[in-house]
Amino acid sequence: MKVLSVVGARPQLVKLAPVSDDMSNTDHTHVLVHTGQHYDAEMSDVFFSGLGIPDPDVHLGVGSGSHGAQTGSMLTALEPIIDSQRPDWVLVYGDTNSTIAATLAAVKLHVPVAHLEAGLRSFNRRMPEEHNRVLTDHAADLLLAPTETAMKHLATEGLAERSVLVGDVMVDVCLKVRDAVRASGEAPHDLPTGIDPSEPYLVATLHRPDNTDDRDRLAALVEALAALPVPVALLAHPRLVNRAAAHGIELQQGAIQVGRPLPYGGLIAATVHSRGVVTDSGGLQKEAFLLGRPCTTIRPETEWVETLEGGWNVLAPDPHLMGDTWAGVATRPAPQTDIGAPYGVGKAAQTTIDVLASRCS
Template identity: 70%
Template sequence: MKIVSIVGARPQLVKLAPIASAFAETEHHHVIVHTGQHYDADMSDVFFSGLGIPQPDVHLGIGSGTHGAQTGRILGALDPVFEAEQPDWVLVYGDTNSTLAGALSAVKMHLPVAHLEAGLRSFNRRMPEEHNRVLTDHAADLLLAPTEEAMRHLATEGLARRSALVGDVMVDVCLQVRDAVVAAGDPPAGLPEGVDARTPYLLATLHRAENTDDPERLAALLDALAALPVPVALLAHPRLVARAAQHGLELERGAIRVGRPLPYAQMVAAVLGSTGVVTDSGGLQKEAYLLDRPCTTLRPETEWTETLADGWNHLVADPREIGVEAWTRIATRPAPDATRGTPYGDGRAARRVVEVLVERHPGKERR
């Protein structure tokens, strides 16, 4: 069986790591196609070296652009790849433009598509990620869901027969890396200058369009981070850096200390060393939860609703609306006393993905 994985952005590379490892234990032929949607070395190259992912078999080098232009370029570049490879499955990951383009290109060529991390919903139609995940789910032949809640969403949309609960592959890699970091016992590396790992700090990321494109909103969020009473290690996504410069906003001020995005193992170590996380990233919300750190999410909703249980994750759409005292209390709160559940699986999701792909292998038939 031949499987082509389509990846292009940082979160997809993390998900790819356990999948590539699981395929390496089999005789199946796994082809990796990197679209180049994330082309910055901090957002791409370090994940191949740091997580032991095989180098891509194909690199499309698409680069940045508007959503429509980027998606269109990926679509056009994938057609000849699929024509040459003729895979039994095209495996797409998550909710990026690479995800949607990979699914659309494959279905137009009558190639079976499996969507990893299917069924997530924010119900916020202003998010490009929401469009991508909904359209991909309805185009795909096999929906690999990470949670029971995702399965319920798919059933509500009439997609139950195409769905399979496999667990979350992010758990596989997060727990594995956590154990290695703890065993090594080294302090977090790569933190911004001015952040001392021996004293309390918050780890922060900010990159979503709804938080960075509006200069007034971005300024307010940066003001809120800057006003916190502990150092804030802001790992600045290229989008944040570009938008801040475009809007004439200074990133490093008050409590904020600016650093670069970290390789995955260093990110896990930085979360473990922190007293909490402030983010708008879906992946980092979940990683904070898995690593027993309280998270404050700068959005009005989350796809990962399980993280909200017992106060592990707290949604704050606009810190201005709750006032400085309430914002400070929420962002700097200690970890809950409650024990976390295991809604995202047991760390063996990647093996289940391979098993389900084999079980539902469509053979030579095409739709």
């Protein structure tokens, strides 16, 4: 079996890592294409080295741009690669522009597409990710769902016959890295200056357009983070840095200590040692859940609804309305409820490979 994986952004590299690792232990051929959607070394290169992913066979170097321009450039570049490789499966991950571009290129060439992390829904059509994931699911030939909730969404949309529950590949890598962090006994490295890992602190990330594009909203969110009663390690995504500079907003203020995005192992270590997480990231809110850390999600909804059960994740989208309560939500203690295993037990990558092999035509 030949599988051609297409990735382009930081979250996809995390999902790719366990698939790549398990594929290396088989006789299957795995071709890796990196679109270059995330072209910053801190958002891409360190994930290859840190997670043991082989260098991509093809790097398109697409870079940034508007959604249309970026997706169009990827589509143009991917078509001849897929046509020449003619894999048994084009495997796409998540919900980025790389995901939809690879899906469109493959289906037009009549090459089967499998979508890993299918069936997630925020039901927020303002999110570009929501368009990408819905369109990908309806175009793909095989839908590899991470949860029972995702399976229900796919069935509601008439896609049950193409859907298989495989679990969440991010659990595979998160638990592996967590165990290594705990075994080392070391404090996290590369935290922002001013964060003492032996004292309580929060990990924060912020990057979504709905939170960063409007100056007043971003200013209010920064002000709310700055007013929290414990230090905040703000791991600043390039988008946040750029938008804050354009808006004339100083990120380093009050409780906030600004640092760079961390390699995956560093992020897991920082989260394990933290008191909790404040984020608008899809991946980090789930990782906080898996690591037993309370999370405050700065969004009105979440695709990972299972994290809301037991109070592990709380939606707190508007600092204007929540006032002092926002600080209370952000710094609450960890719940005592058992998280269970709604995302699987760390075998999703191998299950994915087995399903792909069993369905080769």
